[in-house]
Amino acid sequence: MPVTYRILGAPSLAVDLAGHGPFALFMHGIGGNRSNWRAQLPAFAPHFACAAWDARGYGxxxxxxxxxxxxxxxxxxxxVLDHFGVERAHLVGLSMGGRIAMRTALRHPDRIATLTLLDTHEGFEAFTPEQxxxxxxxxxAPLLAGKEPADIADAVARSLVGPKATPAQLQQLVDSIAALHKASYIKSLxxxxxxxxxxxxxxxxxxxHFVVGADDRLTPPAMHHEMAAKMGGAPVSVLPDAGHLSNIENAEAFNQAAIEWLTPRASMGSTPGHWPI
Known part of the structure; x- marks a missing residue:
């Protein structure tokens, strides 16, 4: 079972940690929280010290x-890296988390070992003004008009998942969106x-390594192939039966593809130097 740590500072951060080995930080999307990785931490924990955070203002x-x-x-x-005494980390980022991962690799290349980038994009330049x-x-707009995250959760969730998402997978995303901190979510948007x-x-x-759901309408596979070409022909894994939340909608396929690529590169990352209380 993961152990929850609190990273002190302003603001403090909640992080779940499981397993031992090179450090891998899992970062959720703009409508998520650390629970979005509950199907990943047990699968990765035999190989990595897996940390899933709630970004500032989330969870x-x-x-x-x-x-x-x-x-x-x-x-x-x-x-987070400094808290656990990690020199170089593997970053796994979904959507907004993928952009955070890429931006961190650009600003601090000495601290990042590898990137696993799911259902993401390199910035809103890739979208039309209308999009x-x-x-x-x-x-x-609905939140500024007085609605709460729970009021928009079902509609937003349905716009993101693929057509083969199960009711349980849809509900997991609905729950994530409903749990958003309204003011912080607006700031993130x-x-x-x-x-x-x-x-x-x-x-x-x-x-x-790019991973994308075959049915991702927001950041489709073609967008990932374009990013991969810019990054030296990085591999792209397209997962069947998944939309924008590929690690939730097809967790088995995601875990297999991500672990197969990441495990041979595990030693590029550092193990935690200490395990704070």
Whole structure:
């Protein structure tokens, strides 16, 4: 069973940790929390020290004052690594978590061993202005009009999952969205849309593996092949029977593909230097 740690600071962060070995940090999407990785930690734990965080303003992590700059997430990644005494980490990021992972690899290449990037994109430059507006309006506008995350959870979840998602998988995503901290989620929406580009991802030195659901409508497979080409022809695993939440919708296929690629590269990362209380 994972042990929950609290990373002190402003804001404090909640992190679940399971297993032993090289450190791998799992980062959820903009509508998620650390529970989105509950099918991954047991599978990866025999090979890695697996940490799943709640990003600032999500789940068990604290809210914070002022606006959010996207690079605040990057600074938080370093806080987690430093807390566990990790020199170089494997990053596994879904959607917004994938963008955080790529941005961290660009800003701090010496701290990142590999990237496993799921159902993500390199910034809203890849979307038309109409797509950007639709993304924000479907989420932020109802909240600013007085609705709560629970009020939009079902509609947003259904827009993300593929047609073969089970009721249980859909409900897991609905629960994640319903649990969002409203003010912090609005800040995340603004910050992620404001950051039109992450930077030149061709400059990322860390080996990368892209994973995408075959039925992902928001960030489709073609988008991942384009990013992979910029990153030296990185491999792309397209998972059947999955939409934008491929690690939830087809957990078995994701775990197999990700572990097969990552395990031979495990030694590129560092094991935790200490296990704080």
């Amino acid at each position: 068990g992590s604290e809210d914070y004052e002022g606006a959010l700059a996207f690079d605040d997430f990057v600074d938080d990644v370093l806080r 950007r507006q639709a993304f924000v309006d479907s989420r932020r 603004q910050a992620t849309v404001d950051q039109v580009v992450l930077g030149d991802i061709s400059l990322i030195a860390a080996p990368a």
